[in-house]
Amino acid sequence: MLHIALAKGRIARTVFTRLQESGYVFPEYSKDSRKLIFTDEAGNLRVTLVKSPDIAVYVRRGAADAGIVGNDVLVEDEEQDVYELLDLGIGRCRMAVAGIQGHQDVMQKRILTVASKYPLIARKYFADRFQPIDIIKLNGSVELAPLVGLSDVIVDIVETGTTLKENGLEAFDYFMNFSARLICNKVAYKMKHEELNRFMEAVKE
Missing domain, CATH: 3.40.190.10 (Periplasmic binding protein-like II)
Structure with missing residues (x-):
């Protein structure tokens, strides 16, 4: 299972829409839900909603395999311990x-x-x-x-x-x-490369 950390708000809504359009089904997700963790019906993807400044911490420390966050946060925190994989074009x-x-x-x-x-x-x-x-x-x-x-x-x-x-x-x-970027834990990049590629195909513009 691939674990993704998402910033609450518009980024999360946009990413869930793209995932659903790509065939992922999240039975418990709605934009008004107060839940913070969602797993897709097939058990391939788990999404955790966190505050934007915390996403790189989750990814760097392995609590999430990857995350989507504005690169303003990455620049401000001088984050160098994660890989930046994709510009999603969200939140420009x-x-x-x-x-x-x-x-x-x-x-x-x-x-x-x-x-x-x-x-x-x-x-x-x-x-x-x-x-x-x-x-x-x-x-x-x-x-x-x-x-x-x-x-x-x-x-x-x-x-x-x-x-x-x-x-x-x-x-x-x-x-x-600035815009939202997909970042990845360095270990997950090696161990879950295939899952990450599928996820990128689902969420990219």
Whole structure:
């Protein structure tokens, strides 16, 4: 049996749809279910739903043979102990530096205060531009930070830009493209290569 870890939400819904279209049957799965583990009717595939930042941990430590996660997580965590096998084309987005609309001049400050869920990526971006920063790591709604005076700008994932606009923010710069990737445990890659190939055929675009 192949064990797959999936991020909850849109990635999981899209992957389950592709699997079902390829003939996999999950009797207990529905998009509204609160279950976290699903096994297909034939007993060939088990899917576990976990939070996105935990997927690489599951895969690296062998709790899952493979996983599907946005490569923003892989870049931020500098994950090197898994194989990246496939770009699934799900959840395409970009990293952006954003701030309050009409206040792009804030980027000229001598030391910029930056709020982000991605401190490593943010630090590298500004280091490449020789811009000193004070970084604030946030886990919640990063868009709030400039609005309440916590930071000058944010560095965050942007898909359409709607959330930024609705909160009076705008992107000052876009950099790095991201999407969902299939990653694999190094041992499983050798031991379950055939199963992995079947799975890739089922979920790829």
